[in-house]
Amino acid sequence: MPIDAQVVHKVAALSRLQVDPAEEGRFVKELQSILAYVEQLQALDVSGIEPTSQVGAGAGAPLREDRVLPCDVREEALAQAPDRDGDYFRVPRVV
Amino acid sequence: MKPEEAPRETAESIGRSVQSGERSAVEVAKTFLARADRTAARLGTYLHRDAARTLAAAGEVDTRILAGEKLSPLAGVPVALKDNLCTRGIPTTCGSRILEGYLPPYDAHVVERLHRAGAVFAGKTNCDEFAMGSSTENSAYFPTRNPWDPERVPGGSSGGSAATVAALEAPLSLGSDTGGSVRQPAAFCGVYGLKPTYGAVSRYGLVAFASSLDQIGPFARTARDTALLYNAICGPDERDSTSRAEAKPVGLEDLERGVRGLKIGIPRDLIAEGVDPEVLASLDRVARTLESEGASILDVALPHARYSIATYYLIAPAEASSNLARYDGVRYGFRAKNASNLQEMYAATRGTGFGREVRRRILLGTYALSAGYYDAYYLRAMKVRTLIRKDFSEALAQADAILLPTTPTPPFKLGEKVDDPLAMYLNDIFSIPASLAGAPALSVPAGMTRAGLPIGMQLVGRPFDEGTLLRIARTWEKRNEDALRVPPIAAGGRA
Numbered sequence: 001m002p003i004d005a006q007v008v009h010k011v012a013a014l015s016r017l018q019v020d021p022a023e024e025g026r027f028v029k030e031l032q033s034i035l036a037y038v039e040q041l042q043a044l045d046v047s048g049i050e051p052t053s054q055v056g057a058g059a060g061a062p063l064r065e066d067r068v069l070p071c072d073v074r075e076e077a078l079a080q081a082p083d084r085d086g087d088y089f090r091v092p093r094v095v
Numbered sequence: 096m097k098p099e100e101a102p103r104e105t106a107e108s109i110g111r112s113v114q115s116g117e118r119s120a121v122e123v124a125k126t127f128l129a130r131a132d133r134t135a136a137r138l139g140t141y142l143h144r145d146a147a148r149t150l151a152a153a154g155e156v157d158t159r160i161l162a163g164e165k166l167s168p169l170a171g172v173p174v175a176l177k178d179n180l181c182t183r184g185i186p187t188t189c190g191s192r193i194l195e196g197y198l199p200p201y202d203a204h205v206v207e208r209l210h211r212a213g214a215v216f217a218g219k220t221n222c223d224e225f226a227m228g229s230s231t232e233n234s235a236y237f238p239t240r241n242p243w244d245p246e247r248v249p250g251g252s253s254g255g256s257a258a259t260v261a262a263l264e265a266p267l268s269l270g271s272d273t274g275g276s277v278r279q280p281a282a283f284c285g286v287y288g289l290k291p292t293y294g295a296v297s298r299y300g301l302v303a304f305a306s307s308l309d310q311i312g313p314f315a316r317t318a319r320d321t322a323l324l325y326n327a328i329c330g331p332d333e334r335d336s337t338s339r340a341e342a343k344p345v346g347l348e349d350l351e352r353g354v355r356g357l358k359i360g361i362p363r364d365l366i367a368e369g370v371d372p373e374v375l376a377s378l379d380r381v382a383r384t385l386e387s388e389g390a391s392i393l394d395v396a397l398p399h400a401r402y403s404i405a406t407y408y409l410i411a412p413a414e415a416s417s418n419l420a421r422y423d424g425v426r427y428g429f430r431a432k433n434a435s436n437l438q439e440m441y442a443a444t445r446g447t448g449f450g451r452e453v454r455r456r457i458l459l460g461t462y463a464l465s466a467g468y469y470d471a472y473y474l475r476a477m478k479v480r481t482l483i484r485k486d487f488s489e490a491l492a493q494a495d496a497i498l499l500p501t502t503p504t505p506p507f508k509l510g511e512k513v514d515d516p517l518a519m520y521l522n523d524i525f526s527i528p529a530s531l532a533g534a535p536a537l538s539v540p541a542g543m544t545r546a547g548l549p550i551g552m553q554l555v556g557r558p559f560d561e562g563t564l565l566r567i568a569r570t571w572e573k574r575n576e577d578a579l580r581v582p583p584i585a586a587g588g589r590a
Binding site: 003007008010011012014015016017018019020023027030031033034035037038039040041042044046049050051052053054056057062064073076077079080081082083089091092093094095 | 126184196198200201211293294306308331333336337339340351376402404405406408409416420423424425426427428429430435436437438439440441443445446449451454455458460461462465471472474475476477478479480481482484515517520531532533535558
């Protein structure tokens with residue numbers, strides 16, 4: 001799927017990202033040039049190659065005991081809210 | 096030692112004098128605050144400074160020393176922190192409007208460790224928004240300038256952390272490196288910058304960008320100081336499951352052992368094209384010097400490294416698009432006004448709170464992960480990553496370390512690449528491969544261009560072998576005529 005305004009629109013909606021119509025053209029152009037560049041990966045034969053999602057992950061990763069630790073930051077955390085109501089975060093109506 | 100002489104000193108010597116009671120941490124802090132007062136605004140190095148807090152932290156160190164507490168070698172040494180490291184009750188914006196006014200309710204692991212070590216908080220440094228960029232021009236607040244030439248960029252994304260150490264505003268700083276964000280600004284500013292092995296330092300409290308790549312790393316002006324700061328932050332922490340017990344402090348005495356018998360590989364194929372002649376000359380100078388010190392220099396191949404940028408610009412934005420989903424205007428930071436419902440509020444908050452580079456990467460990452468494209472883009476990139484890792488493990492079976500430039504060119508001018516994202520990305524060709532491999536990598540000051548701009552060489556090593564990189568760097572440093580050179584803006588004790 002080549003990148004066009006409609007694709008940018010769709011991906012922006014998936015990302016919950018409002019895109020100014022005036023900016024749409026520039027995003028299309030920039031994403032087209034980046035995707036044209038990454039196209040070079042298609043030339044590599046990767047059959048039978050395991051993906052690396054993270055170096056050092058999986059077996060051998062250390063485990064810790066699962067225990068409850070105090071975390072007394074309720075007021076400090078709530079104090080960061082753009083809008084709060086007592087011990088709740090307040091948001092605009094959902095629908 | 097007069098207090099005004101402190102800025103040119105190494106962190107090691109400052110720490111020693113504070114420990115021995117030769118001078119107080121408060122005196123040291125005042126000296127550096129005065130330096131930063133003269134140059135920080137012009138260079139745009141800090142997003143947040145707080146003299147009262149710095150002096151209080153220094154006073155606490157003096158009290159601890161008077162009480163007989165044995166502190167670390169960093170006692171009383173000011174350390175600046177990149178603004179994506181959480182500091183309890185101290186503004187942490189990541190260079191973004193979306194976190195304007197945010198006061199974290201906790202300290203990052205590295206911040207706790209530095210506090211315990213007796214290091215002194217020097218301020219929060221400027222950076223590209225959410226660490227996305229190579230020039231610090233993507234800061235939502237103001238750009239940082241290169242202390243060697245204020246018309247040029249300091250590199251990025253940890254540009255403020257690199258520039259503040261180069262300008263002698265702080266002896267040490269921390270940055271974060273996802274694809275080169277410690278090493279490239281270190282090279283551009285003429286200081287050391289270490290990206291530790293993936294897993295060597297806990298990222299607890301580092302605001303996440305691309306979690307399979309992010310590492311916290313030190314900036315310093317000498318190899319020994321780099322080791323001291325690395326030692327203060329490395330090791331396992333149960334709040335970051337990727338942090339490993341294999342990460343051990345580096346012995347400072349080991350750095351003095353020289354390079355006799357070490358094998359150093361140069362990936363000539365990767366360096367064949369598009370590299371500035373003065374950067375190549377510097378590479379040859381460093382290689383010849385190490386050879387004359389008893390190392391053997393050999394060619395190594397990294398045949399898939401040229402696919403690194405394409406691989407990185409799929410993996411990092413994909414992870415970023417997921418990590419940055421948390422900025423929704425509900426719990427902290429900026430919220431757009433006047434939205435009529437929740438969905439509109441999310442989109443407007445994120446659309447106006449994030450800058451262009453961040454929005455472009457979220458769009459790119461979401462695209463690469465979306466139905467129908469996952470296999471062709473994200474999954475394929477993860478497989479190429481395996482090939483790149485294999486290149487490094489094979490090269491590092493032949494050589495003890497790999498030597499290559501940190502960047503293809505010396506620092507570029509502000510505005511030069513800002514309208515061409517791909518050109519900006521291509522600048523990272525030498526730093527991204529080690530990030531994808533999870534290998535430790537150190538940028539080392541390696542001389543100056545004729546125009547007086549710094550050049551950086553990079554050493555890449557085996558997992559958890561930061562010590563060998565620092566030992567090679569220390570050997571070169573002793574022979575480097577430009578070691579500890581100071582930019583004009585910081586020279587002569589006056590700005």
